[in-house]
Amino acid sequence: xxxxxxxxxxxxxxxxxxxxxxxxxxxxxxxxxxxxxxxxxxxxxxxxxxxxxxxxxxxxxxxxxxxxxxxxxxxxxxxxxxxxxxxxxxxxxxxxxxxxxxxxxxxxxxxxxxxxxxxxxxxxxxxxxxxxxxxxxxxxxxxxxxxxxxxxxxxxxxxxxxxxxxxxxxxxxxxxxxxxxxxxxxxxxxxxxxxxxxxxxxxxxxxxxxxxxxxxxxxxxxxxxxxxxxxxxxxxxxxxxxxxxxxxxxxxxxxxxxxxxxxxxxxxxxxxxxxxxxxxxxxxxxxxxxxxxxxxxxxxxxxxxxxxxxxxxxxx
Amino acid sequence: xxxxxxxxxxxxxxxxxxxxxxxxxxxxxxxxxxxxxxxxxxxxxxxxxxxxxxxxxxxxxxxxxxxxxxxxxxxxxxxxxxxxxxxxxxxxxxxxxxxxxxxxxxxxxxxxxxxxxxxxxxxxxxxxxxxxxxxxxxxxxxxxxxxxxxxxxxxxxxxxxxxxxxxxxxxxxxxxxxxxxxxxxxxxxxxxxxxxxxxxxxxxxxxxxxxxxxxxxxxxxxxxxxxxxxxxxxxxxxxxxxxxxxxxxxxxxxxxxxxxxxxxxxxxxxxxxxxxxxxxxxxxxxxxxxxxxxxxxxxxxxxxxxxxxxxxxxxxxxxxxxxxxxxxxxxxxxxxxxxxxxxxxxxxxxxxxxxxxxxxxxxxxxxxxxxxxxxxxxxxxxxxxxxxxxxxxxxxxxxxxxxxxxxxxxxxxxxxxxxxxxxxxxxxxxxxxxxxxxxxxxxxxxxxxxxxxxxxxxxxxxxxxxxxxxxxxxxxxxxxxxxxxxxxxxxxxxxxxxxxxxxxxxxxxxxxxxxxxxxxxxxxxxxxxxxxxxxx
Numbered sequence: 001x002x003x004x005x006x007x008x009x010x011x012x013x014x015x016x017x018x019x020x021x022x023x024x025x026x027x028x029x030x031x032x033x034x035x036x037x038x039x040x041x042x043x044x045x046x047x048x049x050x051x052x053x054x055x056x057x058x059x060x061x062x063x064x065x066x067x068x069x070x071x072x073x074x075x076x077x078x079x080x081x082x083x084x085x086x087x088x089x090x091x092x093x094x095x096x097x098x099x100x101x102x103x104x105x106x107x108x109x110x111x112x113x114x115x116x117x118x119x120x121x122x123x124x125x126x127x128x129x130x131x132x133x134x135x136x137x138x139x140x141x142x143x144x145x146x147x148x149x150x151x152x153x154x155x156x157x158x159x160x161x162x163x164x165x166x167x168x169x170x171x172x173x174x175x176x177x178x179x180x181x182x183x184x185x186x187x188x189x190x191x192x193x194x195x196x197x198x199x200x201x202x203x204x205x206x207x208x209x210x211x212x213x214x215x216x217x218x219x220x221x222x223x224x225x226x227x228x229x230x231x232x233x234x235x236x237x238x239x240x241x242x243x244x245x246x247x248x249x250x251x252x253x254x255x256x257x258x259x260x261x262x263x264x265x266x267x268x269x270x271x272x273x274x275x276x277x278x279x280x281x282x283x284x285x286x287x288x289x290x291x292x293x294x295x296x297x298x299x300x301x302x303x304x305x306x307x308x309x310x311x312x313x314x315x316x
Numbered sequence: 317x318x319x320x321x322x323x324x325x326x327x328x329x330x331x332x333x334x335x336x337x338x339x340x341x342x343x344x345x346x347x348x349x350x351x352x353x354x355x356x357x358x359x360x361x362x363x364x365x366x367x368x369x370x371x372x373x374x375x376x377x378x379x380x381x382x383x384x385x386x387x388x389x390x391x392x393x394x395x396x397x398x399x400x401x402x403x404x405x406x407x408x409x410x411x412x413x414x415x416x417x418x419x420x421x422x423x424x425x426x427x428x429x430x431x432x433x434x435x436x437x438x439x440x441x442x443x444x445x446x447x448x449x450x451x452x453x454x455x456x457x458x459x460x461x462x463x464x465x466x467x468x469x470x471x472x473x474x475x476x477x478x479x480x481x482x483x484x485x486x487x488x489x490x491x492x493x494x495x496x497x498x499x500x501x502x503x504x505x506x507x508x509x510x511x512x513x514x515x516x517x518x519x520x521x522x523x524x525x526x527x528x529x530x531x532x533x534x535x536x537x538x539x540x541x542x543x544x545x546x547x548x549x550x551x552x553x554x555x556x557x558x559x560x561x562x563x564x565x566x567x568x569x570x571x572x573x574x575x576x577x578x579x580x581x582x583x584x585x586x587x588x589x590x591x592x593x594x595x596x597x598x599x600x601x602x603x604x605x606x607x608x609x610x611x612x613x614x615x616x617x618x619x620x621x622x623x624x625x626x627x628x629x630x631x632x633x634x635x636x637x638x639x640x641x642x643x644x645x646x647x648x649x650x651x652x653x654x655x656x657x658x659x660x661x662x663x664x665x666x667x668x669x670x671x672x673x674x675x676x677x678x679x680x681x682x683x684x685x686x687x688x689x690x691x692x693x694x695x696x697x698x699x700x701x702x703x704x705x706x707x708x709x710x711x712x713x714x715x716x717x718x719x720x721x722x723x724x725x726x727x728x729x730x731x732x733x734x735x736x737x738x739x740x741x742x743x744x745x746x747x748x749x750x751x752x753x754x755x756x757x758x759x760x761x762x763x764x765x766x767x768x769x770x771x772x773x774x775x776x777x778x779x780x781x782x783x784x785x786x787x788x789x790x791x792x793x794x795x796x797x798x799x800x801x802x803x804x805x806x807x808x809x810x811x812x813x814x815x816x817x818x819x820x821x822x823x824x825x826x827x828x829x830x831x832x833x834x835x836x837x838x839x840x841x842x843x844x845x846x847x848x849x850x851x852x
Contacts, residue, residue: 003852004708009770057682102385102672106531109676113528123683125527127676132383143807150799158792192742195812198804199749199819202797206753209793210760241763244709245756248702252752255698256745261690263375263683264745271749 007240015235016228019288026173026285033180042182045190046126048140050097050133052108055085056120063091063120071115077108086262090123102129140194144175147198151205159212162293167208170286174204174277181273187266196267200274203249207242207282214238215287219297227297231287246279318779318839328832332723335825338730341369363734370733372522373740373814376688378681379522380530386491386515387670388484392423394669395475395483399445399462400425403473406441410434415469424462424474432469439466442473449482484515487668492517497664498533517671527678529657537670538661540578541624542609544571544616545632558622560629561648568629570622575612580605584662586655589647595655596647599662606642614638623648625658691744698748699725706755710762711851716837717758720829724754727825728818737821740814750822757794757830761786766852775850779842783835790827798823 046053056063065082068091072080077095085092093112098104105127113122128136148168155164178200182189214234222230250272257268320328341349346369353367374381400418403425407414412434414427429435446462461479465472488511499507499521508520524530546555546569557567584599601609613621613635620632623646630648650658702721706714728747732739765782773781798820805816841847 003711004705009766055683102674106535106673106676110528121680121682122678123680125676125678127673129672129674131385132675139807143803146807147800147803150803151796154795154799191808191812192815195742195804195808195815198800202800202819203753205796205800206756206793209796210789213789213792237767238763241756241759244759244763245753248705248755248759249749249752251701251705252698252748255701256694256748258694259690259697260694260745260748261687261741263687264741267742267745 005240007243011236011239012232013236013239014232015283016232016288016291018284019291022280022284023288026177026281029180030173030176033176033183036180036183040183042179042189043186045188045193046094046128046133047190048133048137050128050130052093052095052098052105052112052128053124053126054093054095054109054112054122055124056091056093056116057123058089058091058120060119061089063089065091068093068116072112075108075111075115077111090262091120097130097133100130102131105129136191140191143194144197144201147201148172151201155209155212159216160295162290162295163212163216165293166286166289166295167205167212169289170208170281171201171204173281173285174200174274177277178270178274181270185269187269190266192264192267193270196270196274199271200278203271203275204278204281207245207278208286210241211235211238211282211287215290215295219295223297225297227291227295228288230297231290235283235287242279242282246275249275318776318783318835318842320836320839325836328836332727332829332833335727335730336723338366338368338734339726340730341367341733342729344369366730366734368733368736370729371736371738372684372688373738373743374520374522374677374684375679375741376684376691376739377522378524378679378684379520380524380527381675381677382519382521382531382534382673383512383675384491384495384517384519384534384671385674386484386487386517387672388480388515390670391483391487391668392475392480395480396420396422396424399473399475402445403427403442406438406445410438410441412438421472421474423480424472426470426472428470430469435466435469435471438471439464442471445473449478481514488515488517490668491671494665494667495519495534498660499530501660501664502530502533516674523681524678527676529653531673531676533657533660535671535673536657536661537626537667538578538658538664539626539666540581540662542575542577542612543573543622543624544575544612545569545620545622546571547619558624558627558629560632562629562631568622568632570624570629575621576601576605576609578662578666580608581662584659586652586659587645589645594647595650595652596645597650597655597659597662598643598645600643603642606640609642609644610638610640614640687741691741695744695748695751699751702751702755706758710758712841713758713762713838713852716834716841717755717762719837720758720833721751721754723833724822724825724829725751727829728821731821731825732818735817735821737817738814739818742812742815743818746815746818746822750819750826753797754822754826754829757786757790757826758834760790761830761834762852765850769850769852775847776842778850779838783831783838787831790830794823794827 063084065084069080069082072082072093077098079096081094083092084090095108098108109125109127148171151171152164152168155167175197178197182193211234214237215231218230218234222233253268253272253275257265257272260268349367349369352365356362356365400420403418413430415430416428419426429438442464446460446464449459449461459476459478461476461482463474463476465474492509492511495517496509499509499519504521504524506522508518510518512518519534521530550571554572555569556572558570559565560568580602582600582602584597587596587598588594589596617635617637620634622632623630630646633647646658703718706717708714710717725747728750761782764786765778768778768781769775801816801820801823805813805820808816
């Protein structure tokens with residue numbers, strides 16, 4: 001049996017030369033993301049914004065968003081967002097926070113149930129009060145920060161500091177661009193999205209560490225080559241693994257996105273984006289950053305390339 | 317790396333088989349599991365015969381997740397009121413008159429004495445009001461619940477922060493007990509009620525048909541009081557205005573004096589009034605309650621007695637004759653469900669403080685079932701796609717990787733069952749993702765073997781080097797992911813936590829299978845066939 005093999009053996013791509021393209025590109029994209037984040041913003045779900053989310057299924061098989069919007073709007077709870085969700089018989093309604101009191105959110109649920117119970121089955125009701133949503137924002141942000149710090153410390157122990165810093169820069173790059181992905185697509189950003197982001201962080205780091213591991217090995221092996229050449233060799237020798245793993249993960253995620261149902265669709269899509277981004281960043285950001293950070297060839301005091309670049313541009 | 321001692325092989329296979337065995341209960345019906353659990357003789361350690369299945373999260377099973385918060389302001393208010401009463405009592409007993417009354421402050425009371433010499437007289441008694449705070453863990457904390465300060469002729473009593481915290485803590489404990497009784501009365505299976513943080517209670521009830529009813533039962537304080545309606549000549553300080561349900565929320569005067577409270581009830585049952593057919597609640601008092609109620613009703617025949625629930629007059633029937641039997645009925649234009657609920661609430665007792673719902677997540681059984689099916693389909697399709705791809709790329713070695721991944725998934729399910737972890741929809745996503753990422757360990761090994769082979773190593777030495785060199789990479793890369801997963805577990809909640817658990821468990825089993833099963837299979841292949849090339 002002939003095995004499928006699309007990455008030829010012994011590739012010799014000069015990845016490092018592209019850093020003059022990839023760094024500015026990523027820097028521009030990161031800046032754009034930040035602009036986009038403040039100009040357009042993300043579609044925050046009720047986990048972070050507070051409010052009420054109600055998913056209903058029409059008992060007669062066809063949901064009528066128009067009349068739902070009218071009825072719900074008439075209940076006097078301010079703006080309501082109504083959209084079809086999953087199949088044609090399902091509708092998702094979103095209400096904003098009702099004042100600062102926790103009870104007001106509950107009277108909304110009672111009123112909506114009263115208005116639609118006859119024609120619709122309530123599949124999901126989520127109410128997040130003002131206090132809890134604030135805490136979720138905190139713990140979500142804290143989670144990402146703590147995870148990145150934890151990894152930084154671990155890598156610092158296992159590798160040289162340049163590697164730890166490089167990995168974190170690449171991770172932050174992925175994080176920022178994932179936020180950009182959420183801003184552009186306007187996919188709902190909720191607690192599950194935080195899970196997606198942390199998994200992307202995990203995947204991207206995983207990928208970066210595999211490349212770094214090889215770079216470290218090559219640094220000891222080829223003491224006479226320049227740092228960019230050594231990095232190129234390392235990336236080329238791990239290339240087929242990088243593509244291979246990205247593909248299997250992508251396949252699994254594809255199945256999730258297509259068959260996993262509407263509830264985790266945004267998670268799957270964000271993860272797919274993250275896998276592509278994580279793969280790109282390990283090769284084009286994490287590896288070349290080492291050049292600027294001055295990783296040492298051969299473990300001795302001799303730096304590979306003394307590029308006095310200012311701070312790495314990929315850092316957000 | 318390819319040589320195994322027999323002992324090692326046995327241990328590896330035993331561990332693998334045992335962890336896989338942990339997943340078996342998931343294939344059984346719940347009744348079978350219970351039957352097995354009972355059939356196992358006592359001398360067999362229970363962990364040897366796994367009977368625990370994976371718990372499905374509320375998002376898959378359907379049910380309600382309600383987070384309640386103790387209203388600490390409400391608690392402080394009632395504590396200040398009690399403190400004020402206590403101080404008044406002390407002043408009365410010591411015959412000291414305050415100048416301008418006892419002033420209530422946000423967190424305490426203040427009073428000024430007419431004669432500064434009286435301060436010495438009342439202080440010892442006032443100090444008795446302040447209790448030391450004890451703690452279950454370290455015993456006496458040295459702190460007191462009330463701080464008392466004097467300034468000339470004025471005295472200030474303030475609730476200390478430690479005192480308030482302690483009160484909130486106790487209120488949460490009491491509320492959990494009350495809520496448990498209330499939820500149990502609904503007859504649902506396996507409700508989960510637990511403290512969360514300092515002042516919150518998480519209630520999770522799976523498979524609930526009517527989430528609105530749950531919330532009604534959870535949120536009511538259910539403080540029942542019997543008081544007389546105030547009459548014309550009553551002094552204003554003895555009277556309180558309350559909305560009345562009978563007259564459509566109109567405010568009516570009620571005496572402050574409480575005849576009997578809900579805590580003196582021993583039973584409450586929903587019933588129908590024999591004459592009108594209206595739903596009512598029958599109740600019975602304990603001895604103390606019956607005595608007081610009997611006395612009060614004997615002395616006040618002809619007066620309306622207000623039945624007050626959470627500061628609302630439910631009804632105010634006129635006392636036609638003394639009620640000395642210790643039982644009675646509450647009517648109030650109830651629906652059947654309202655009467656049922658009230659009976660449950662009265663039986664379970666009142667909450668020590670007001671609870672507010674700060675978060676609610678309810679999933680209907682239909683959506684839960686759909687999610688399970690969607691998750692299962694995605695898992696199957698994802699696994700098949702990955703498996704086909706692995707075989708296409710690595711042939712025989714791909715088959716070995718697939719066997720490893722399959723066993724890996726079974727082990728994940730086994731560990732989740734044994735840990736009693738909850739499987740949520742994101743958790744299923746975590747498993748699918750693990751399938752995609754678990755092959756990474758195999759990919760790393762295989763690619764390394766190919767590389768070593770290309771560099772001219774012999775078959776055996778390439779296999780050996782492939783495994784040993786890939787090891788550190790696999791460990792490093794997985795530990796970084798594990799760090800992210802553990803953080804997610806510590807800071808996440810609900811479904812996200814379920815995801816973190818499956819991801820973490822998946823990472824551990826992945827590393828394990830790569831270094832035992834895959835290695836064992838490769839070794840077996842090598843020893844039986846003695847190949848001269850590696851089909852990679």
